[in-house]
Amino acid sequence: MEEYNFFPPADTDLDLSFTSTTSATTDRTFASSSARTSLARSSLTLSFNERLSTASTPTGTSSSTLFLRPHRTSDPHWSAIKAVTNLSSDGGLHLHHLKLLRHLGSGNLGRVFLCRLRDYDHANFALKVVDKDLLSSKKLSHVQMEGEILSMLDHPFLPTLYARLEVSHYTCLLIDYCPGGDLHSLLRKQPGNRLPVQAVRFFAAEVLVALEYLHALGIVYRDLKPENVLLREDGHVMLSDFDLCFKADVVPTFECREGPTKRKKRTSCNCLSGRRTRSPEELIMEAEFVAEPNSAFSRSCVGTHEYLAPELVSGNGHGNGVDWWAFGVFIYELLYGTTPFKGWSKESTLRNIASSRNVSFPVAEVEEEGMADARDLIEKLLVKDPRTRLGCARGATDIKRQAFFGGIKWPLIRTYRPPEVRGLTIKKGRSHVSSSHVMHRRRRWWWKGLDYVVKRNSKGYKYNLISNYSNGNYYRYVNSNKARK
Structure with a gap:
């Protein structure tokens, strides 16, 4: 049994002593040249100390920083925090304002606890506690990176950093709590450890949007896997764990490309011949926003070994393409219940990834609708050469155009109802995403109106400013044969 008993100095109100037991499980987490235990797949037996947050923190021993978010002003969690700080x-905000309820889990850097603001039982948070005295200088840099990344995020599928508290040698991050667990646990509850195609499309689309946002900020994630995709109470996703990220420069561009042509409706009559002539076809120029950190480069070998890209395994350096490779592995695992290059050991898995062997798929007698499109997308993502891998050049802009994601109205993705799958309990009522749905309904007219705002140049081109979002159908849900319109 592995026992952790650490007591903070007497001048703090943080007491997080407990006993932890880790069962022997398959280790899937790979960092640097050695592996660390994937605690997402281990069992914990806790003896939790009941003396939590009972004393006030003396002046000068702690500091806190609040991170206001413009897109979260209507969130009841912020209302509770503002009431406390007022x-x-x-x-x-200080630790004595928090009531720790129970231990949620442990990671490579620290421990996570469920907590509430005192006198505000409706607002649950997750508190990540890092003891800086127990970490090496390299891990301390990862803590700093995670805090820096979290402070930048303002997105419905990424965590909100409500506050950062520094108490003695502890760093505490107050973030969103996801009661639905993680996608890996949900996957293990399904028949054959796999999800239906429509459910995979839903979760993959939301993860894609989250990665797109990170890359637009110049952030390469490097740790995508089902264990790090948490489920909110409303069934939507939230990426977690940003300690392995690195940042790079990104130059956003606004590009135009030729889209499908269509004929003008008007016809003209040739009075001399008495014949009608049709108007010439109209060439539509589609405008696209592209923000992909193509210049990103790192030599650090970090991540989960089954999700490592070939260029990362080789150690010759990698860039933004590692996230799109991991995205292909992610979709493959959701569809088939295993990763595409998994071997009998870590070493054999890494050899399979580094080899010239292409991805292969299990053969099924009866195939779900959409599986062919899914395989096509996976094959384009799991290209060994990052220079020709889908997404490496233009990011999520090109991936969204794939047939697997056909019919998704990307600006409305936050309002989609999550799929009905075994083990996914959705709490009704207002939540992180549903609150943004209200704002979105108020602004929907803007998107609709913008679609008709066009400019014509001297060559007769028509510019569609939201061509990425002009699909004719909504996302198709489970048990629905027709697209929602």
Whole structure:
């Protein structure tokens, strides 16, 4: 049994002593040249100390930073935090304002606890506690990177950093709590450890949008796997764990490309011949926003070994393409219940990834609708050469155009109802995403109106400013044969 008993100095109110037991499980997490235990797949037996947040923190021993988010102003969690800080003597949030409820899990850097604001039982948070005295300088840099990344995020499928608290040698991050667990646990509850195609499309689309946002900020994630895709109470996803990220420069561009042509409706009559002539076809120029960190480069070998890209395994350096490779592995695992290059050991898995062997798929007698499109997308993502891999040049802009994601209205993705799958319990009522749905309904007229705002140049081109989102159908849900319109 592995026992952790650590007690903070007497001048703090943080007491997180507990006993942890880790069962022997398959290790899938790979960092640097050695592996670390994937605690997402281990069992914990806890003896939790009941003395939590009972004393006030003396002045000078702690500091807190609040991170306001413009897109979360209507979130009830922020309302509760503002109410607490308004009553605070220094206008800040401190540990004695939090009531720790139970331990949620442990990771490579710290421990995560479920907590609430005192006197506000409706607002649950996750508190990630990092003891900096127990970490090496390299891991301390990962802690700093995670805090820096979290402070930048403002997106419905990424966590909100409500506050960062520094208490003695502890760093505490107050973030969103996801009661639905993680996607890996949900996957293990399904028949054959796999999800239906429509459910895979839903989760993959939301993860794609989250990766697109990260890449637009110049952030390469490097740790995509089902264990790091958490499920909110409304069934939508939230990526977690940003300690393996790195940042690079990104130059957003606004590009135009030729789209499908169509004929003008008007016809003209040739009075001399008495014949009608049709108007010439109209060439539509589709405008696209592309923000992909193509210049990103790192030599660090980090991530989960089954999800490592070939260029990362080789150690010759990698860039943004590792996320799109991992995205292909992610879709493959959701569809087939295993990863495409998995061997009998870590070493054999890495050899399979580094070899010239292409991805292969299990053969099924009866195939779900959409599986062919899914395989086509996976094959384009799992290209060994990052220079020709889908997404490496233009990011999510090209991936969204694939047939597997056909019919998705990308601006409305936050309003889609999650799929009905075994083990996924969706709590009704207002939540992180549903609150944004109200704002979205108010602004839908803007998107609709913008579709008709066009400009014509001297060559007669017609510019469709939201061509990426002009699909004719909504996302198709489970048990639905027709697209929602």
